[in-house]
Amino acid sequence: MPAAKAQAIFRDLKLVDADPVGDQLALKRIALWALAIYSPVVAVDGNDGIVMNTEGADHLQGGEQKMLSRVASQFKAKGLNARVAIADTWGAAHACARSIRRETVIVGRGELFHAVARLPVALLRLAPKIVADLGTLGFRTIGELSATARAPLALRFGPQVGRRLDQMFGRISEPIEPIREADRIDVSRAFAEPIAAAETINKYVGRLIQQLIGELQRRGLGARKIDLIVEKTDGTLQAIRAATAKPARDEAWLTKLFKDRTEKIEPGFGIEKLTLIAVVTEPLQEQQKTSSLVEEAAADIAPLIDILGNRGQRVYRIAPVASDVPERSVRRIAPAGDDIRGTWDGHWRRPIRLLRQPDEIKALSLMPDYPPRSITWRGRQHNVRKADGPERVFGEWWTCESELEAVRDYYVVENEMGERYWIFRSGDGVDPETGDRKWFMHGIFG
């Protein structure tokens, strides 16, 4: 639409000149940011996107689904709307990200053809002229185009159409040329003869780590995130990313992180080059280890946390939150870092097991504030012999509007066997505004 026409339709329309150079620079900045957070292989994709190879790095974000929603929400926090897609190939992810209406989409393995068959030809990353000509010939979707004989297409449009289709379906490889920061710390080793044996890979990774540590030492830095980039003879890249809980420059520590995972490298026809890059670094000063003769310093478990974390285990500590609602009184925090100072107020006994969702139970009780005489939970009836309560917990109106009136009355009940449970009634038993007087099982005492 010409600018004049748009101005005629909409009054006071603000016009801004397109700034392709500025856009490219901004995209490059975003790519560098993503490089430090998400994946070792990031590049600018066209003039409106970035592409990442997240294989071998998504476990640090807790899986693909979590990674995608995190990417989307981080853009949203900055006031930008992003569309995020993950697929087996660059081409397919490019097309899906530009055609979805949802914020995130994951194309599973083997679903690639179904996902892209109905998408328009324009998403195939072809020159605009070719797309227009294909439209004239009546090709609308990628599925139609891929079902057509190749020879006439190649004769008319050149090899580009066939190549883009093959790249999209993963029939030929399309390596991503990763973007790099200017002052990154990296060490690399190229091999005259491609290497493939696991021991050889381990040996050279060990040597690269030594070199990298030397480099870090010279600058007084410690690594927080390290990428190992494997370049293979067939032109493909494989990347392994390891993260540490705090700045590290210890050889044994870093070697162990990569030794655990070098078995995941698929050498294929051989490895041409290994590169080790410290993506995120923090200042790390030398420290005196022990100064006292008697007192034994507490062992530093950061290396252990990294080993477990890089194996895909979720490692965390639990810190107190000032809230009376039991499920909100705990929060997961990073396993290493600041000390947890406070603890929970210990006046009331708390159950050792807390059910994720309170289970509705049947209970027989006198209103308004007597503990139940008997409860039935999971088909088993418990006669209550002893009970403590009520402990009244009020809803938190400052977190949720609907909790303004809500009340829970907690009781500790014990049956004749000595099994102790934590149950609550929603509502104070008098005012129906505060809850519907249903009983719930919430925890089990030891």
Added chain:
Amino acid sequence: MTVAREHVLADLRERISALEGGIARRAGSLPFGVAEIDATLPGGGLARGALHEFAGGGAGTVDGAAAALFAAGIAARTTGQVVWCLTRPDLFMPALAQSGLHPGRVVFVEGDKEEDVLASMEECLAYGGLGAVVGELVRLPMTASRRLQLAAERKGTIALAVRRWRRQIEANDFGQPTAATTRWRISVLPSVDLPVQGVGRPRWLLELMRSRAGECAEFEIGACDDKGRIDILPRSGDRSDSESRCLYSA
């Protein structure tokens, strides 16, 4: 005669433990601070460089509540960081804090599979320098328990396996032999009677079902207090005069 026999036995024990390995012996043991229990255990307490197994009784086989709390009490009485490996994250940290484990001391490692828990536990034991390593496990095969026991012996870290099953009938698996040094069953008992309405201090039936180079025993104990300590309470059968005592103590 008896003195001579005692002497010979003590000498033999000394020689056997010398054969059994260095660090585990030097690590010593962690006493419960209850004379009756410590007297039953060889070495006067739970051996530090060793694997110990805990399970619940009755409904406790599924929720493992008392067993977890008992293990938490033991971990609380060690020094240093505690790693807790699990697959089902339903532990409620305030309760652990109430039995003496400060939240800053506990690092949780949550895996998707049982095997992850075993692998994480072994890694932690082999790392050394930790106060205790706790794992919540459904199955503990002989080979796996042997690996844990050896890893614990090597670095002298105490390993605590809390067994909890999906269903109560699966709990007969607890009879299968493992390489654990001691094996305990903790079942809940009615709490201590209070002179007023309410739930008193919880009580547990503590069964020592297996103890290497020691004898089995049974105790009725009061649950962990805020420092993780347990103590022996008078048996429920012995308290014929409890009614009257309560009246005056109130």
